[in-house]
Amino acid sequence: MNQQFPQLKLLTCLFLLFSATIFAQVTGSIKGTVKTSDNKPAEGVSITIKELNRTTIADNNGIFAITKVPDGNYKLIVSLVGYNDVEQNVSVVSGETATVNIDLALSNTELNQVVVLSNKSAFKTNRISSSLRLQSPIIEIPQNIQVITGKLIQDQQIFDMLEGVTRNVSGATRVEHWDNYANIFMRGSQVSAFRNGMNVSTTWGPLTEDMSMVERIEFVKGPAGFMLANGNPSGFYNVVTKKPSGRTKGEANISLGSFDMYRASLDFDGKLSKDGKLLYRINVMGQAKGSHRDFDYNNRYSIAPVLKYLVDDNTSITLEYTKQFSQVNIIGSNYVFSNRGYADLPKSFTTGEPNFKPTNMDDQSILAIIDHKINDKWKFTGQASYFNYKQEGMSMWPQWPGFTPGNDEILNRGISIWDILGLTKTGQFFVNGEEKTGSITHKILGGIDMSDKMYYHDWSQSAALNGYDASGNIVPFNIYNPIHGNVPASAMPNFDRSRNIKERGVQYHNGYNAFYMQDELGLFEDKLRLTLAGRYTTLKTSNPYSGSFKDSKFTPRVGVSYSLNKNTAAYFVSDQSFNENYGTDWQGKSFDPQTGNNLELGFKRDWMNGKWNSVVAVYQITNKNILTADPEHSTGAIQYSRQSGEQKVKGVEVDVRGEIFKNLDLVMNYAFTEAKVTKDTDPALVGTQVAGTSRHIQNTWLNYKMDQGALNGLGLSLGYQYQVDRSPWFVSNDQSTNLPDYFRLDGGVTYQKGKMTYNVIVNNILNQYLYSGGKYSGSYFYWQAEPGTNVRLSVSYKF
Structure with missing residues (x-):
């Protein structure tokens, strides 16, 4: 036992030295605001420091902050569906805060419409897809709508609807399957299956979607038959497939x-096409x-x-x-x-x-x-x-x-x-x-x-x-x-x-x-x-x-x-x-x-x-x-x-x-x-x-x-x-x-x-x-x- 004490002391000293080095490291901060072309805050958009592989998310006012950034020159990357990508250089000085304001320009891939604020780094989003037809943010819609993002699907390695999708929505369970379709219950009855806003539910078909082609899944609670097609009283889930983004x-x-x-x-x-009018995915x-x-x-x-x-x-x-x-x-x-x-x-x-x-x-x-x-x-x-x-x-x-x-x-x-x-x-x-x-x-x-x-x-x-x-x-x-x-x-x-x-x-x-x-x-x-x-x-x-x-x-x-x-x-x-x-x-x-x-x-x-x-x-x-x-x-x-x-x-x-x-x-x-x-x-x-x-x-x-x-x-x-x-x-x-x-x-x-x-x-x-x-x-x-x-x-x- 006594022979181990020198080794323990050495490890302790190395740990303290490493910790002191970390805490003594001089760092600065980056803060800023991201706005869309209509001068509205780009809420939920992710901002990444390319060199450090660090990402933060803008709040509902489009404001973001990244702290403890070492001295140096960096490149910020901001991507949002429907807008041109932005790469902005920023210099960080120890003990100071670098301020950047980013304006996103509308690309020609969208028609000035409300777009889904695609956030690849988060488990939440503030908006529903256009296939649900509604024009308001989720918080203003008088209905419980839960969105399962593509990032969450990837994180949980879900490959199709027969697997663990339902764990991400309150009250949803999968009770049976016949190898080809998912029988999902919620609020006391089976929910309808939708794809891109269309009711695809039938008797044992069609084949449930593979997640490789899925952008997100939206669970809508309650009837809401007016919103799309006929749905069950408990609600429906809407599978939104991937569409062209206009980016290569x-x-x-x-x-x-x-x-x-x-x-x-x-x-x-x-x-x-070179003019960017013909897109593919x-x-x-x-x-x-x-x-x-x-x-x-x-x-x-x-x-x-x-x-x-x-x-x-x-x-x-x-x-x-x-x-x-x-x-x-x-x-x-x-x-x-x-x-x-x-x-x-x-x-x-x-x-x-x-x-x-x-x-x-x-x-x-x-x-x-x-x-x-x-x-x-x-x-x-x-x-x-x-x-x-x-x-x-x-x-x-x-x-x-x-x-x-x-x-x-x-x-x-x-x-x-x-x-x-x-x-x-x-x-x-x-x-x-x-x-x-x-x-x-x-x-x-x-x-x-x-x-x-x-x-x-x-x-x-x-x-x-x-x-x-x-x-x-x-x-x-x-x-x-x-x-x-x-x-x-x-x-x-x-x-x-x-x-x-x-x-x-x-x-x-x-x-x-x-x-x-x-x-x-x-x-x-x-x-x-x-x-x-x-x-x-x-x-x-x-x-x-x-x-x-x-x-x-x-x-x-x-x-x-x-x-x-x-x-x-x-x-x-x-x-x-x-x-x-x-x-x-x-x-x-x-x-x-x-x-x-x-x-x-x-x-x-x-x-x-x-x-x-x-x-x-x-x-x-x-x-x-x-x-x-x-x-x-x-x-x-x-x-x-x-x-x-x-x-x-x-x-x-x-x-x-x-x-x-x-x-x-x-x-x-x-x-x-x-x-x-x-x-x-x-x-x-x-x-x-x-x-x-x-x-x-x-x-x-x-x-x-x-x-x-x-x-x-x-x-x-x-x-x-x-x-x-x-x-x-x-x-x-x-x-x-x-x-x-x-x-x-x-x-x-x-x-x-x-x-x-x-x-x-x-x-x-x-x-x-x-x-x-x-x-x-x-x-x-x-x-x-x-x-x-x-x-x-x-x-x-x-x-």
């Missing part, structure tokens, strides 16, 4: 991970990915080229093509089944086989946008999209009754064809602008919204899936001692695809036409804002099961937002939703449309003049004509639904995001959701928790980045997801089906040096058995298990 730049990314995951992506952004991605389940895989690629042509100073045309392809072993093999209860089989369990023919999913879409600036106050936008989704493959599910009677070990596996053809057409025309009558300002939005969705599904052919021994005898599938690889090719079903899917498939057709108008009146110098809006929607749907129906409804919206000061606002909103219900009841009668009424009160605040913000919202949603399981009339494999009557959802949400301390970014949220069945033809279900909901959800993600000394560029991340009182996927008064609490811990390390960034993420650090599921028709339990501890390493290079 690019990024390459390579990722490796657990379960033989290999992934690469490229992002090219630039100009195709293209994102490509390729992925080979295994699974924690035996024989499972998900191989994908995507190509997303975008062209934007600036016709003149007032008009632009954008064309975007997206192709996504995904190949999996078989749909449904991610489910685990048991008669005894949840989680009594390993996470790696699968009902699949190694020699299945792959299921292929091909998703193609075209988006066209015309933007025209009518004058300095008014703008017209027209956009149209066409989606073509094709799926050819198989799905798995136990054959009725699931397990062999009297033996809860033997599962009767079933396999069926599952081919899909989905054709979706959407068109939207809208104008927005600003006028003034006396002392009252008017922010006006009005438009036409149309959609037509035609889907064909073929489930018509099915067969039992059996294994065989060497003598040709059937080997039962024992879930506690499964034998795989004993299903010969001759025993695999050979499905008949000789007829076109339009002939052999079940046809689902739904669509809507709508007109909407909104006026946001600004009173008392815009401190008080009154929103009056209305939408008239006509729904059309038809299929062989429910027949055809057509119904119309006017849904009003009233909102009030008041600014207590420039950083604080309170709001109230009352709005409604109107959506189709698919299918028929046991008598073959179609269901009435689903309606929802939302009342919401909220409080928003920007702290530290915009470095971080918080939202607190209290709401109540009453949903009518909700479809639930009908066990009274369901027999065996034939399952019916019914309109349960009414569900009431009450809740409190808290969202916090941004830089709470220097270099420390935070995303933290909490949601209390009381979702109850209030009316039902089955009295036993009244008072039960709505399927797929969690009573308490709390998420946190922290990221700290060092910007000085030898560790400059090093970042540390840590986060968790916590859910309490989770209900299964189907309404039931059987408490044995309730799900256990959910806790997942993740963390990571990043290092940025120049144009290179290294990112290591460890998911499920505690190796917990995490799952969600339910009890199928009162018989067996089924669930989807998440992977245990897994690691991803990504390396990116910006050029």
Whole structure:
């Protein structure tokens, strides 16, 4: 022990000497203001010292400050979408503060419109994308809108919507997936999927977006059907794809991970003409990915080229093509089944086989946008999209009754064809602008919204899936001692695809036409804002099961937002939703449309003049004509639904995001959701928790980045997801089906040096058995298990 004291003393002296050197280092500061071309503060924009790799964020007044800068000459870099890049030289003298004022000049890539203040270094933003149509900052909108930035998506290494996107939004959870689409719940019901302001939700399609082509994701709470297309009463998420910025730049990314995951992506952004009028952006991605389940895989690629042509100073045309392809072993093999209860089989369990023919999913879409600036106050936008989704493959599910009677070990596996053809057409025309009558300002939005969705599904052919021994005898599938690889090719079903899917498939057709108008009146110098809006929607749907129906409804919206000061606002909103219900009841009668009424009160605040913000919202949603399981009339494999009557959802949400301390970014949220069945033809279900909901959800993600000394560029991340009182996927008064609490811990390390960034993420650090599921028709339990501890390493290079 005594021999170690000299070494300890030496280390102590070296540490003190190093510390003294650091603290004795003479430094100065840089402060300044950034303004846009219209002399407004460029809030949220990032300012970087190129030589030191240090970045700060301007506050809501466009003011920034960087302290402890060593003596020397530096170059500040400021980039903002829609404006020309600025590089400004600055000299720092010890003990002094260098002051710089930066004016951003509008580039020819934007039409003097409100642009998204793109901040690559922050987890928050003050503005929504133009695809949400609204012209006000988030703090002034009478609605809870949460934006997941591209930086946050990269930091958490999220590759598609099936992964951890929901952890960044209060009350949002992913409860199920079929390898191709994400089933996300929020405020008591499934939320609609939007892309660039268009509703792309359908029955099992289209393919969920790969994050390589995504700029940001916007979660809009509540109905807000007037704002875009028809949406569910709980809200929707809007995926905003990457568009040309007018800058010549690019990024390459390579990722490796657990379960033989290999992934690469490229992002090219630039100009195709010397005059800068023809712009382009293209994102490509390729992925080979295994699974924690035996024989499972998900191989994908995507190509997303975008062209934007600036016709003149007032008009632009954008064309975007997206192709996504995904190949999996078989749909449904991610489910685990048991008669005894949840989680009594390993996470790696699968009902699949190694020699299945792959299921292929091909998703193609075209988006066209015309933007025209009518004058300095008014703008017209027209956009149209066409989606073509094709799926050819198989799905798995136990054959009725699931397990062999009297033996809860033997599962009767079933396999069926599952081919899909989905054709979706959407068109939207809208104008927005600003006028003034006396002392009252008017922010006006009005438009036409149309959609037509035609889907064909073929489930018509099915067969039992059996294994065989060497003598040709059937080997039962024992879930506690499964034998795989004993299903010969001759025993695999050979499905008949000789007829076109339009002939052999079940046809689902739904669509809507709508007109909407909104006026946001600004009173008392815009401190008080009154929103009056209305939408008239006509729904059309038809299929062989429910027949055809057509119904119309006017849904009003009233909102009030008041600014207590420039950083604080309170709001109230009352709005409604109107959506189709698919299918028929046991008598073959179609269901009435689903309606929802939302009342919401909220409080928003920007702290530290915009470095971080918080939202607190209290709401109540009453949903009518909700479809639930009908066990009274369901027999065996034939399952019916019914309109349960009414569900009431009450809740409190808290969202916090941004830089709470220097270099420390935070995303933290909490949601209390009381979702109850209030009316039902089955009295036993009244008072039960709505399927797929969690009573308490709390998420946190922290990221700290060092910007000085030898560790400059090093970042540390840590986060968790916590859910309490989770209900299964189907309404039931059987408490044995309730799900256990959910806790997942993740963390990571990043290092940025120049144009290179290294990112290591460890998911499920505690190796917990995490799952969600339910009890199928009162018989067996089924669930989807998440992977245990897994690691991803990504390396990116910006050029």
